[in-house]
Amino acid sequence: MVGVDTIIKDFQFERYMNLLLINGPNLNLVGKREPSIYGSQTLDDIQDELLNLANELDVRLQFFQSNSESEMINCIHKSDGSIDGILINAGAYTHTSIALRDALLGVAIPFVEVHLSNIYSREKFRHKSFLSDKALGLVSGFGPISYQLALQGIVSYLKRV
Numbered sequence: 001m002v003g004v005d006t007i008i009k010d011f012q013f014e015r016y017m018n019l020l021l022i023n024g025p026n027l028n029l030v031g032k033r034e035p036s037i038y039g040s041q042t043l044d045d046i047q048d049e050l051l052n053l054a055n056e057l058d059v060r061l062q063f064f065q066s067n068s069e070s071e072m073i074n075c076i077h078k079s080d081g082s083i084d085g086i087l088i089n090a091g092a093y094t095h096t097s098i099a100l101r102d103a104l105l106g107v108a109i110p111f112v113e114v115h116l117s118n119i120y121s122r123e124k125f126r127h128k129s130f131l132s133d134k135a136l137g138l139v140s141g142f143g144p145i146s147y148q149l150a151l152q153g154i155v156s157y158l159k160r161v
């Protein structure tokens with residue numbers, strides 16, 4: 001049901017900020033996958049908490065997870081024109097995918113790179129990110145809190161521009 005606040009906002013043409021969280025390969029397994037690195041909260045748990053934060057911040061947040069690089073790219077393309085900011089944990093594609101980098105640059109939507117683990121304290125092959133230098137910011141190593149910090153960061157940034 002549409003609340004009074006929504007009607008007032010739409011009436012005043014003050015559009016809600018629309019954000020999208022994209023999670024890449026194997027992040028659907030979080031909670032059961034290598035819990036000593038990624039923790040015991042599931043992706044659903046993490047997303048539920050994020051929704052609460054999004055409500056507090058008065059922004060709209062949508063979720064997308066895929067193990068497929070092409071689906072992630074299509075999702076980024078479809079965001080063009082409707083999404084104001086993207087949070088992305090590209091999983092292992094962070095370290096390999098020029099195609100994801102090109103897609104994000106192609107739509108020119110500001111994005112924050114997110115990781116549960118600190119990628120710089122792990123194996124050397126995780127130290128390379130094809131996204132970091134083009135990201136608004138990078139949050140890595142705080143477990144599920146990484147997503148919350150990234151959400152707070154992008155909302156603060158977008159409210160100022």
Ligand code: DQA
Pocket residue numbers: 025026027089090091092093094114115116117118119126
């Ligand atoms: C990850 C780190 C990546 O190196 C890894 O491939 C992942 C998860 C993280 O959230 O810490 O799948 O992005």
